[in-house]
Every structure is written in structure tokens, then in C-alpha cells.
Amino acid sequence: VSDTRAGGEFLTAPPALAPRPLDEIDTPALLVDLPALDRNIGRMAAFFQGRAARLRPHAKTHKTPRIAERQMAAGAAGITCAKLDEAEVMLRAGIPSVLVANQIVGPLKTARLARLSRLGELIVAVDSLANAREIDEAAGREGVAVNVIIEVDVGMGRSGSRSVEQTLELAGLVERLPCLRFRGLMGYEGHAVFVADKDERARLAREANALLVSHADRLRDAGLAVEIVSAGGSGTYDTAGLHPGVTEVQAGSYATMDATYRRILPEFECAVTVLATVISRPAADTVVLDCGMKSITRDFTLPEVRDGDGGAEVVRLSEEHTVLRLASGRAPAVGMRVELIPGHGCTTFNLHDVIHAVRDGVVVEVWPVAARGGSR
């Protein structure tokens, strides 16, 4: 058994290829519960069934073709990605249409973007004239056409056009450049998706979606064909999915969820956990686990204990340790195992080389988190 990344032979077993019980998997291990995953995918697909807007799930959370394939099988219009590494993995896995909801900038990346355009429908978000021109030139050198949408800042304050005039100028340039195909607009209401109050969240999302659709209307008035109007995240999928004029929704976290999203989206289940082992019990009400910030993140919130209704609570996370405080009399012994729900699923998947897909307590498949590792 060899691991070429480390340049040597390893004594550890490779990822399991045959089903095996959880207690044969070493910890920390990233687990995805397959029945819960499939219920989440089915529930979201049912919401979009028969609607004008279609779901194009964001794959930045799981970065894993095997999950994207399940989303496509449930009726998704394609997959959304944040990076070319993710897009390449998805296109090579046979996903027919990929939207990179981000700017792809610089000679190395734009050349790669053009090459990847041969693998399937690839659409990229642009927000500057300079970037539109360099993509056109890279596409010309490669002899391909690249699909472009314009990113609009709908209130998040990050990338994107900040005025209708700017959007018009950009779309006009994209339309004129010979190797670009203008396809539409995107605007992600990232400032709304985590707002705890459901009504306020929906209000912010409607405002953002309306701004995006108003840009689309102005482009149509100017004679441009706006096919795609892409918006929405897991926190706003229902608002964006029902908004007139929105054609695609980019929600992604719903499939596996996390401790942050489960506070605002009770209709989906947490399918992702990190399996850990108790390595120390320094006090009667305190245990230490063998996972920390290097296998489960705390950038949103601390992880939560699955089935932690008995009062088990994460009080501290260091690099390779989690400290749990427990209701008296319930502390597990050294060697026992605990499952933690990540505070933030997206950044937690990104820490792991593989996902252990679990059904009824048995690891039935092991999937590489194919696009992690400081993705480009």
C-alpha cells in the first residue's frame, strides 16, 4: 500500500473498498449518512419540481462527484462550483453543465478555463472588462467559446458589478467579444443566507433577487438575451426559487447541512459528522477527543455533539483536541467514540481526503474529496 503524496510506503490501510463496520475505521473520520443525504437531496428536488427556477447545487461543500451525481439524478440542472479544480473534477465525472460562480483570473487560470471548456458546458462569472478580455483571448488561443455570466453585487459587498450601468457595459463587451457567449447574470445574497429570523431573511433575499432581476430586465431592454439568472443559497432557496425571473438556484449546504444551517433550516437533516475517539478523561464531567481544528472547523461555530441532548457540549477546540463537557454521570470512557456535527460543513469537508459513506452504521463506500487541497 503506497501513498505517493508522501513519497513513501505507509503502514496504514488504504480507504476501504468493501463495506466495513464503523469500529474498523480509525478516527477522526468524516462520515456522511447516505439515507439522510438522499432524503435531503430528495426534499430539495421536490421543492423545485415543476417550478420555473431549477436547482443547480453548489458543490463547494462536498467537492465530491459521487454526491453531485446523486443531485443530478434527482433532477438538478447542472452543478455550481467555486474553483476550476472543482469544475474539472465535476466535468471529468460526467456532469454535463458546470457554472463557476466566481472570477477566473490570470494567464494560467484563463488558459485552463478555455481547455476545460472542451469537456462540457462550462459557464464562468465575470465582473471586470479586463477579465472578460483575457478570457476571450485565452478562448481564442484554444479555439473554443467560453460561456459567461455577469456577477452582480446584490448587497453582499464582495465581488460583482455594483451598478446597472456597469452591468450593461460588461454585458455589451461580452456580447461583442468573438470567443465569449453571453448567457446571463448571477447575484448571491450571501448577506441574507444566515439571518436567523425567517421573515427578515426572506425580505433581504427578495430585495437582492429583485435587484438582480432588474439588471436582467435592463439588459433585455438593451436587446440582450438573458437566459440564466442565478441566485440563492441554502438559507434562501425557497425565496429565490419562487422569485419571478430567477432561473437557477445555487444552494449547496442543504445536502449535508451543518450545525449553523440546522438552526435555520429544520426541514433538512445533518448528514455529515466527524467520528472521534475519547482519548482522555481529565475530570468526571470532561473528556477530550482526538479531533480538532485540523479535522473539524470552528470558523462559524463550535461543533455540536450528535445525539447530545443529554447535555454533552463542545467547550473548546484546539488543533488536534476537542474538549467536551458532559452532564454528570454520562461521560464516555477513554476509547469510546463520539460523533460531532461540524459548525461549518464546507470548510470541514475541505480538511479531509475522503468521505466515509455510511448506511446503518456500516461504511459502504469511500469517496475522495476530489477538489480539496488549496483548490485552484
Place this chain on the structure above:
Amino acid sequence: VSDTRAGGEFLTAPPALAPRPLDEIDTPALLVDLPALDRNIGRMAAFFQGRAARLRPHAKTHKTPRIAERQMAAGAAGITCAKLDEAEVMLRAGIPSVLVANQIVGPLKTARLARLSRLGELIVAVDSLANAREIDEAAGREGVAVNVIIEVDVGMGRSGSRSVEQTLELAGLVERLPCLRFRGLMGYEGHAVFVADKDERARLAREANALLVSHADRLRDAGLAVEIVSAGGSGTYDTAGLHPGVTEVQAGSYATMDATYRRILPEFECAVTVLATVISRPAADTVVLDCGMKSITRDFTLPEVRDGDGGAEVVRLSEEHTVLRLASGRAPAVGMRVELIPGHGCTTFNLHDVIHAVRDGVVVEVWPVAARGGSR
């Protein structure tokens, strides 16, 4: 060019094996400046030159044999690790002595610990009777002896014995078990290492080191040979290194540093950065970079701009974006590159598959971050 982890062919180039300029490296990319790294390693080695205590650098930050080899060449007594994956990588790279400063628990891990003990001197920290017994049994099955030190909680409130009586009981058991070799004690003053005030930091460290040495003295009174007394981190290396009775110091971050440590350790240089590209300039004073929490962490502090004395400041980090605010007139154009110093080096290295080792603006080597990926 194939990437076996992802199960398919990739259009991207493999890590460079021949020197190439930075502008041929795609972003985000983890960089280590070799001259700065070597100066840091030399400076720390010089501090320990001729002292009673020796340096056993912690490799959890870089997880990279090529850096550990440089530390050994500068006189280190061995390497400290947090996990068996790290220990295995280091032993296989020829590091002659590795201390795992953590508990190794459960049948899978203890069997692996015993197997790895054949590769070189491997020492593990124990803090419970149950764990001592299971390691002894695993060592017996493998026909090896395992070196053990007792971890003492010296005030951090995480793992470790919390009383002299407990330390005595544990050491006595380790001494009696047939396949364990009692080697000494460790106690990490993690509650002290980041204290900003130098005097207060030193006071807390001295208190912790004194507690640890007092446990060692009691064990010696009981007739036990206490060879190793291991303490210290980068923030307390000088206090621990001078404390009578401390034989080893575990400092690790000093070699590459980060934005958090550079506030309290001006004698070392930041050798690690993440190279990023400007992908958007949504306002005159604002640019967005192509790196985010998936390639540079914010668990301690936000990253800082290298050479950012002109007023460039990171104001926000999302998964794949960094938002920089700039002093007027200095905003770089879309496509330009920026180097960021991570707020926390240890968790940032853990996000990357490879380190680009840079000398005078040229990538001269590419090293795998061999023990990342949800290390076990």
C-alpha cells in the same frame, strides 16, 4: 499527469520539480521562504547551543520531512508530533527519534503505534491507566517495547494528569507493565504561549514548568528514572529552555511563524505566506483575492498583507475570497498578485497538499505536506 486521489486524469500540471519563477505557479499557493526558514531554524538552534535542555521541534505546523530534516541538521534532539500520521511520515523520512505529544487510544491506533515502534525511537504520551494497559497489550502482540512519558496538565486544562498522586500511580503502572518503557514526563503550557505581555507570559510558563519538574522530582523520590521532562512552545521557548529540570522543548511555530506569533516573537521572521491573485476590484479602495478560508485560516486572526505597511488590510475572509481594503491610490489591478501572512500557520499548512519552497522569488522545490488530510 494523473492524480490518483481523484481517480482520474487532470489537465493541471504536477507540482514543479525544476526551479520556476513565482508567476508560473497558479494561486492560491502556499509559499515558504527558504532563507527566512533557515535563519529561524539557525536562530533557535543557537539559543539551545550548549544548554542543558535540547530542542525537539514540533512538526505539527509544517508536517513536512524536508523541514524536519533541516531542524535535525541544526542540532535538534528529535521531532515532536501530534498524531501517528505525522510520526510515521517522520520516522520513514529517517528522523531517528519521534515524540508523539498526545494520547494514542483505541485498538486500531495502538496496534499501529506498536508497529511504528520498529521504525525508530518512538515515544508516546499517556494520561490514563486504561490507555497504558492497552498500549502494553498492543506492544506485546507486536513483540516490541513502547516508550512512554506521562502527560501532566500544567494549567492548560486539557489532557494530562491533574495531581502528583495520579502521576505517581500512572508512572508506577507504566514501570511495571512488561512492554512499556517509562521515559519521563511532558507538560505543555498552552495557556501561556500566546500571552502578549512578555513578563506575564514568562511568569505563567515558569509556574507551569515548575509544576512539571515537581512531579518529576516526586517520581525520582519514588525511585523512578525520569530521563525526559518535555515542555514549552514557541511563545515560551526561552523560559522553558532555561528552566532547571526541563530537558526538552517542543517549540514548532518559530520555524515558519505566522501573524499571531510575530506580535510576540519579533526575533523570528514570517517565512510562510499564501500567494493570491486579485480577481475583482469592486471599488477604488477594495480588491478581492482568490483565496479564502479553504486555503488560509482565520481561527486565530485574519491574515495580514505581507509588505502591507502602505495600509493594505484584510477586512473579510469567506471560503474562497479575501476582501482587502487599501490606502487610496495603492489598489492593485485585477490579475496582480498579493502575499498574505496566515493568522495561524499550523492550520493553514494543513489545508495544502504542497509547500512551494522559494528562494529569491523562484520556486526551487515543492514539498508534500505529507501528514495532512484529517490526520490520524
